[in-house]
Amino acid sequence: MSARRTAVRRALPTPLARLRNLVTFDITRLYETLAADHGDRPLLVPPTPLEYPGYGTPELTGRQLRDVGHRIANALRAAGVTTNTRVVIVKRDHPDYLLYLYSAIAAGAVPVSVSPGTGWAYAAAVAERAGARFLLSDAATLGAPGGAEHVGRMLDEGTTVLAVGTPSGTDDDAWWAGREGVVDFVDAVTVAPTTAPPRRRIGKDTPLALFHTSGTTGSPKLCIWSRRNTYRIWKPMMPVLPVGSGSRAMLGVPFSHQIAFALGTAVLLCGARMSTASLYDPRAALRRIEEERISCVMAFPHLYMRMAGEDLDAYDLSSMKVWAVGADKAHAAHIAALTRHGSLRLPGRPRGSVFLDSYGSTEIGAGGIMQVWLPGDVPEPCVQGKPMPTQFGVRIVDERWQPVPDGAPGRILVRSTSHFDGYWDDHTRWAESRIDGWWWGGDVGRLDGKGRLVFLDREADSVRTGAGVLYGLPVEERLLSHPRALEAAVFSAATDPHTGIGRAEAWVAPKGVLTRADLAALDESDRLVLEKELLALAGDTGERPGLTAVRVVALEQIPVGVTGKVLKRRLRELTATGDELTSTEKGNSTDD
Incomplete structure (x- = not known):
């Protein structure tokens, strides 16, 4: 780059440079x-220094x-x-x-x-x-x-x-x-x-990077991100991403994941100071928010779940303005716990923070279906929001890809301008997921009366019982409304291998019960009472089919993948064999 061009770049104020990247970014x-x-200006705050001499400073x-x-x-x-x-x-x-x-x-x-x-x-x-x-x-x-x-x-x-x-x-x-x-x-x-x-x-169809995802199959799938879809992700972020040169952001996502590539790049381009947090250390993340005066956190639901299990009033979270989520659906109880803290003052609302709950995946590129919860809102369970007009469309269809009646559940089809360019060396899998220009990622949901997407479950994880299909997320949200519940997982137990019919069971980890030692210290009568309360709470809606059992477990017994998602396939295997999850299995799965 010539000295003259560099001088022109430096002369532009940061907001103008940010807008210029809409056109000139390479x-x-x-x-x-x-x-x-x-x-x-400090842009990156690594948790440990880089290994390279001269670059081991706390901020880069x-x-x-x-x-x-x-x-x-x-x-x-x-x-x-x-x-x-x-x-x-x-x-x-x-x-x-x-x-x-x-x-x-x-x-x-x-x-x-x-x-x-x-x-x-x-x-x-x-x-x-x-x-x-x-x-x-x-x-x-x-x-x-x-x-x-x-x-x-x-x-x-x-x-x-x-x-x-x-x-x-x-x-x-x-x-x-x-x-x-x-x-x-x-x-x-x-x-x-x-x-x-x-x-x-590089051309528009040039592959820039490959990101692995395995879904529920466990077999390697490599999503191709080209210049075309990545630029369509980053460019809309430039004018709307809620960070700037005065912001202090924190990413609580695995950096090998595509969302780090998408969001991290945009945050750096916007000039925000970016810190990081581990998915599995909520106290360290909360201390970092307090000490560094973080204003915007972008994380996966697992970290927010862990944060909500802490005494949030013990931390100074007054600097917070925006929480954002990706990779999975955030739970209403956890959203409500976080938005009570923060520095935003909106007319007619209590002081607090905003939560951006988005629907996206490695395949569709970025979270283009969005629900915004403001301070004072009571988050509605399972509500995922409406498509962003610049990126997404959404339809609900049946197993024959035909539209379902208004409000009925079905497969979630999305149309995205930023969808990936296919699976590396696997055109068959790519073709089977594309339906006349729409993409199905294996999820099921419905549209409510306001046109909002209501997320219900992964189709492979829905419980098929003799009384009908039970979708897991609405029941999990009911369970998490209990003041003692931290994490909940509804899955199919004792599934008949020939018919696919099973019974719905839930594992629930209470707050403060992180390890088997914590569970052993729980009074047996207290555990039994809690299980009865949770089972009754899950059945309050009167919907059928319903849960047949609730088991109180330690959080470490609930298997999760590398992004913190609960592995219901593994839960089905555990209940089928009667095995217990070993600690070495946690976070060591190929499932997203």
């Missing part, structure tokens, strides 16, 4: 944009991100990465995921983002399906169970492993030490130049 030149628009500015990003891109090119090379990224959850994604794109590659929580067997299967010949990982992940077996086999087959960091102790402790095909990537980045890699011009 993901291959993201680093130059961040440096020119935001200069020495626009110029620092440009320099380290260019070094990473140039190190990738020096390692042999060329145009359309697939590079699988499997490493600890850290915002540097974003840097590896951006740098791989700038280097000409197609990054394939995989959560380490899926396990090495799954990650290796993804790499094989993608035809990847490069793997970028860190010491902790390479040393995890299965690493020596699966990554070792990848090395034997010619894959180059870019290893970030070394395990505790000496280099010789690592199974990969001295192996042919392993590159010390910290050294490679340290000596790489900070100059921009050669300009890359």
Whole structure:
């Protein structure tokens, strides 16, 4: 970029630069944009420092991100990465995921983002399906169970492993030490130049990145995000995203997930200072809001559920203005607990905060169906909101793809301008999910009298009983209205393998009962009373079919995937076999 053009960028006030990105944004030149628009303003606050010398500061500015990003891109090119090379990224959850994604794109590659929580067997299967010949990982992940077996086999087959960091102790402790095909990537980045890699011009249909999703099948599916759909995600965000150069934002999502790529990029472009939070540490997240005066949090429902189980009055959350959610439906009880805190003052309403509850998926690109809950609102269970006019449409159809009567439940079809471009190497699965230009992601719901989408369940998780179909989310919302309930999961127990008929059961984790030890300390009579109260509460609506049983469990007994979603497929397996979930299974599933 010329000095004159850089000077013009710097001369623009941040709001104007933000609007300019509606027209001129180029993901291959993201680093130059961040440096020119935001200069020495702190943009990224990583939970732990980067491994690279000179970039271990608590906060990284626009110029620092440009320099380290260019070094990473140039190190990738020096390692042999060329145009359309697939590079699988499997490493600890850290915002540097974003840097590896951006740098791989700038280097000409197609990054394939995989959560380490899926396990090495799954990650290796993804790499094989993608035809990847490069793997970028860190010491902790390479040393995890299965690493020596699966990554070792990848090395034997010619894959180059870019290893970030070394395990505790000496280099010789690592199974990969001295192996042919392993590159010390910290050294490679340290000596790489900070100059921009050669300009890359990309077409609308150019694959920018692949994001894995497995749904309920557990088999690898790689969603192709092209320039077309990613730009259609980012550009509407520029004028409407509720953050700016004076904002302090926090992301509570796995950085390997597509939502981090979508939202994190937009937050950085808007010049907000971005911190991070773990899905599984609500107290640390609440302390960060308090200490850093966070005004906007974007997280998955699991973190909000965990936050709602804490004594929120014990934290100073007065800086909060906006909570936003993705990847799954947030529960009404948790929304209500959060919006009571905050600094917004709207006419005729108590002071509090706004909750943006969106419906989206990796396939449809971003949350384009939105429900906004204001301070003082009583959130309605299951209400997902209306489509955003710039992005989405929604229809409800039956199993033959025909429209259902007004208000009746059925399959949720959406039409999005930002939907992905297909599954890598799987056109059959892509075709089966596309219905005359509409997309079905496996969800069921209905439209209410106001035209709002009411989310009911995943079709695969709905309980088929002798009395009819029971949808899980409305019952879970009833259970969570109990003041002691923290998390609830309704699923099909004792399902007949031939007919698919089962009975509806619920597992409920009470507040404060996080571990088996907490559950053991619960008085047996108290537990039985709570189970009776919950069962009666779930049946108050008089709907049939209803629950047949409620079991009070510890939160750690409810299996979740890498995004915090409850794995009802796993619950069905557990009840069928009578097994108990082991602690090592939590967060180590390929389900989204």
